[in-house]
Amino acid sequence: xxxxxxxxxxxxxxxxxxxxxxxxxxxxxxxxxxxxxxxxxxxxxxxxxxxxxxxxxxxxxxxxxxxxxxxxxxxxxxxxxxxxxxxxxxxxxxxxxxxxxxxxxxxxxxxxxxxxxxxxxxxxxxxxxxxxxxxxxxxxxxxxxxxxxxxxxxxxxxxxxxxxxxxxxxxxxxxxxxxxxxxxxxxxxxxxxxxxxxxxxxxxxxxxxxxxxxxxxxxxxxxxxxxxxxxxxxxxxxxxxxxxxxxxxxxxxxxxxxxxxxxxxxxxxxxxxxxxxxxxxxxxxxxxxxxxxxxxxxxxxxxxxxxxxxxxxxxxxxxxxxxxxxxxxxxxxxxxxxxxxxxxxxxxxxxxxxxxxxxxxxxxxxxxxxxxxxxxxxxxxxxxxxxxxxxxxxxxxxxxxxxxxxxxxxxxxxxxxxxxxxxxxxxxxxxxxxxxxxxxxxxxxxxxxxxxxxxxxxxxxxxxxxxxxxxxxxxxxxxxxxxxxxxxxxxxxxxxxxxxxxxxxxxxxxxxxxxxxxxxxxxxxxxxxxxxxxxxxxxxxxxxxxxxxx
Numbered sequence: 001x002x003x004x005x006x007x008x009x010x011x012x013x014x015x016x017x018x019x020x021x022x023x024x025x026x027x028x029x030x031x032x033x034x035x036x037x038x039x040x041x042x043x044x045x046x047x048x049x050x051x052x053x054x055x056x057x058x059x060x061x062x063x064x065x066x067x068x069x070x071x072x073x074x075x076x077x078x079x080x081x082x083x084x085x086x087x088x089x090x091x092x093x094x095x096x097x098x099x100x101x102x103x104x105x106x107x108x109x110x111x112x113x114x115x116x117x118x119x120x121x122x123x124x125x126x127x128x129x130x131x132x133x134x135x136x137x138x139x140x141x142x143x144x145x146x147x148x149x150x151x152x153x154x155x156x157x158x159x160x161x162x163x164x165x166x167x168x169x170x171x172x173x174x175x176x177x178x179x180x181x182x183x184x185x186x187x188x189x190x191x192x193x194x195x196x197x198x199x200x201x202x203x204x205x206x207x208x209x210x211x212x213x214x215x216x217x218x219x220x221x222x223x224x225x226x227x228x229x230x231x232x233x234x235x236x237x238x239x240x241x242x243x244x245x246x247x248x249x250x251x252x253x254x255x256x257x258x259x260x261x262x263x264x265x266x267x268x269x270x271x272x273x274x275x276x277x278x279x280x281x282x283x284x285x286x287x288x289x290x291x292x293x294x295x296x297x298x299x300x301x302x303x304x305x306x307x308x309x310x311x312x313x314x315x316x317x318x319x320x321x322x323x324x325x326x327x328x329x330x331x332x333x334x335x336x337x338x339x340x341x342x343x344x345x346x347x348x349x350x351x352x353x354x355x356x357x358x359x360x361x362x363x364x365x366x367x368x369x370x371x372x373x374x375x376x377x378x379x380x381x382x383x384x385x386x387x388x389x390x391x392x393x394x395x396x397x398x399x400x401x402x403x404x405x406x407x408x409x410x411x412x413x414x415x416x417x418x419x420x421x422x423x424x425x426x427x428x429x430x431x432x433x434x435x436x437x438x439x440x441x442x443x444x445x446x447x448x449x450x451x452x453x454x455x456x457x458x459x460x461x462x463x464x465x466x467x468x469x470x471x472x473x474x475x476x477x478x479x480x481x482x483x484x485x486x487x488x489x490x491x492x493x494x495x496x497x498x499x500x501x502x503x504x505x506x507x508x509x510x511x512x513x514x515x516x517x518x519x520x521x522x523x524x525x526x527x528x529x530x531x532x533x534x535x536x537x538x539x540x541x542x543x544x545x546x547x548x549x550x
Contacts (some may be wrong), residue, residue, distance in 0.1 A: 002338075003191050007441040015087050015266075030064045034519050041139035042064075048316075048408065049131055063144055069111075071308070074525065074529030074530065074532065074533050075529075076188065076526040078522060078526055078529065080432045081448035081518050081519075081521040081522035082518075082522045084295055084514075084518040084521075085515055085518035085520075085521075085522050088514040088515040088518055089515040090513055091475060091511045091515075092512050092515050093516075094106065095107065095421045095511055098278040100348055104299050105509055105550075106480075107285070111379065113212075118246065127163050128288055131382075141429060147426065147481040147482065147485060148426075149424045149425070149426055149477050149489070150325075150424065150425055150426070150427060150429070150486070150518045151185060151324075151325075151423070151424055152421055152422060152424055152425045152435050153324070153325040153326070153328045153424055154296075154328065154329060154332065154421065154422075154434075154435060154438075154439050155421065155422075155423045156420060156421065157238075157242070157245065157248050158213075158239050159238075159239065159240045159241055159248070160242050160243055160244050160245050160247070160248050161420070162174055162420065163240075163243070164243065165420055171417065171491065171493055171503050172491060173420040173491055174422065174491070175422070175424065175488060175489060175490070175491060175492075177488040178422045178423050178488075179422050179423070181423070182424070183208060184422050185208065187205075187208045187209065188263055188287070189282070189285040189289060190204070190208065190232045190235070190282065190285065190286060190289075191204070191205045191208065191282065192275075192279050192281070192282040192521055193275060193278055193524065194275050194278065194279050196277075200223040200224075200226040200230040200233070200429050201223075201230070201232070203219055203223040203226065203379040204219065204220070204223050204230065204232045204233055204236070206219060207219030207223070207233075207236060208221055213240055215240050216236060216240060217236070217237065217240060219234075220233040220234075220236040220237050220241075226350050229258040229261060229262070230258065231255045231256075231258040231259035231262060231287075231290065232286060234251045234252070234255035234258065234291075235251075235255050235286070235290060237251045238252045238255065239249030245297055245300050245301055247299070248293075248297060249294065249297040249298075249301070252290055252293050252294045252297060253294070253458045255290045256287075256290045256291065256294060257284075257429045259283065259286050260287065262283050262286075262450075263280075263283045263284065263286075263287045266279050266280040266283045266284075267278070267280065269460075281367060283454070284318070288314065288318055288321055288324065291310060291314050292314060292324070292326060292329070293310050294310060294346070295307045295310035295314065295329065296329065298310065298334050299329075299332075299336075304333055304337055305337070306332050308330065308333045308334060311326055311330045311333065313328065314326060324485070325358070326357065327346055327349075327350050327359075328360045331345060331346055331347075331360055331361075331364055332360070332439050332440065332443075333342060334346065335364070335367075335443040336443070336494060340371065340401075343364065343368065344368060347364060347365055347368070351365055356427075357475070358427060358429075358432070359381070359404065359405040359408055359427075359432050359433060359435075359436040359441070360436055362400060362401035362404045363405075363408060363436060363440065364400045364440075364455075365400075365401070366394070366396055366397040366398045366400070366401040366445065367440075367443065367444060367450060368452050369390075370394045370397070370398065370399040370447070370449075370450045370454070371393040371447045371450060372390050372394065373388070373390045373391045373394050373453070374394070374447060374448065374449030375448050375449045376449075376451065376517045377391065377449055377452065377453050377456075379456050384547070394453065395453075395457045395460075398453070398454060398457050398458055398461075399457070399458075399460065399464065399473075400463040400474050402454060402458050402461040403430060403461050403464075403465060403468075403472065403473055403475055404474075404475055405427075405428050405429075405432055405433055405436075406462075406468075406478075406499045407429070407430045407432075407433035407497040407499060408418075408433040408436055408437060409434075409454060409455075410497065411434065411436075411437030411441070411456055412437055412440075412441055412444050412451060413451060414441075414453065415470045415496070416497065417427040418434060418437060418438055419434060419490070419491060419493075419494045420438070421435035421438045421439075422434070422435070422487055422489045422490060423490070426482055426485045426486055426489060428478065428479065428482060429482035429485060429486045429489075430460070430482070430483075430486040430490065430496050431485075431489040431490055432500075433497065434494075435491065466476075467527075468499070468500055469500065477501075478499065482499075483496065484496050
């Protein structure tokens with residue numbers, strides 16, 4: 001069936017012995033290509049001798065390649081397609097892993113970061129107008145507060161909770177970035193310029209900078225040897241050395257006793273100099289921190305009413321420290337007591353348009369609205385008769401909460417697994433959703449029908465905000481920086497929730513298609529070796545027959 005020379009490449013039909021499937025006929029192909037190569041050399045000589053050597057080299061190279069490819073067997077084509085499929089499959093798997101972990105295509109990232117500067121891509125783009133740059137800077141300034149990392153008001157104890165988790169599972173629950181932020185917080189809250197005047201505070205100033213937990217604990221004991229009333233040393237031991245909440249509470253009670261004494265001394269002489277004022281601020285921070293952690297110990301040990309009283313007294317004594325979000329600790333404790341009227345009173349004070357929002361504020365407000373209707377709510381009944389006024393209010397509260405943080409419902413509905421919350425959170429991000437659901441899931445389960453109402457209505461939020469990165473409904477547009485910050489705050493074994501969902505990069509589709517196509521060719525070559533060899537030679541012949549004419 002046909003000769004190795006093919007048809008349609010030159011005028012006239014060549015005749016020869018019938019070809020056996022898979023048989024190599026080198027002479028016919030070589031004769032044909034030598035003929036075309038000679039014509040090409042004649043035309044090049046007529047046009048000028050300057051390019052004669054280049055064309056001659058090219059034609060000889062093509063002849064050599066053609067002769068080599070004509071002698072290949074079906075085994076070579078099978079090995080070639082299998083190898084191509086395997087390599088493209090590896091690239092596809094790596095691209096998919098890189099996208100799932102970092103949210104970007106590795107090939108695209110390398111191309112943009114390294115190849116574009118080499119080919120001058122960065123220089124070819126025209127400079128942006130000044131008005132556009134001004135608008136971009138203004139947008140960045142508006143989005144900056146949304147991407148600020150906050151201290152988690154309900155963060156766990158390192159020694160009694162985080163370390164115990166690591167001992168049991170062998171997984172590190174805190175990231176280096178998160179612990180580094182905590183070290184910066186401790187240096188800001190618990191140190192001041194006058195620490196050099198007291199040897200124990202000087203030791204603690206170095207202790208907060210230590211990366212090794214054992215070195216920090218050793219430094220705390222050294223500070224206590226110098227001064228048995230060093231409150232910050234007891235704080236460090238309570239946070240990191242105590243392996244139970246009971247032990248942590250004992251250390252905090254010692255810190256409270258020492259902190260109150262130092263605080264009274266600072267109050268008496270704070271007006272003498274700016275250094276004394278800084279020392280008073282430091283001692284105030286220590287006292288507030290200790291009282292808050294004592295209230296959290298009481299909450300964890302089941303003394304909830306005592307914890308509520310301690311939190312209320314702390315908020316009355318230091319009303320200007322609202323940025324510490326102590327009211328979120330109070331909300332969680334009141335929900336545990338099922339004191340919903342008191343919860344509503346706290347929300348009435350802090351769920352204000354002029355105050356910063358949080359998932360705890362928005363979702364607790366939605367929970368109270370849902371509590372009024374969730375027990376009798378039925379999707380079928382609501383579709384027939386419509387929603388009542390109370391049900392509309394509950395649905396609107398859920399939509400408001402979901403718009404503020406769209407990651408929370410999947411954790412409340414147990415569509416995603418929870419991990420221990422980090423010590424810092426990003427508002428509207430996945431880290432805040434983990435922290436909220438970790439403590440508040442039980443409160444949603446306690447109210448009958450609340451999770452059912454959330455399940456039926458939460459996805460309706462996204463119809464109101466089809467382009468959340470550009471325009472919001474009740475809040476500012478959703479910040480685009482949350483994914484990067486959440487990956488830094490949450491452990492690597494946790495699958496970070498991304499909103500809005502990103503489309504798969506082009507190179508993942510490309511490598512997947514290349515792998516599939518190569519695998520199909522390998523299968524066809526394995527099943528029909530002779531036909532695939534004939535097909536490959538036909539493709540080569542039709543390709544090379546146009547080279548001399550070009």
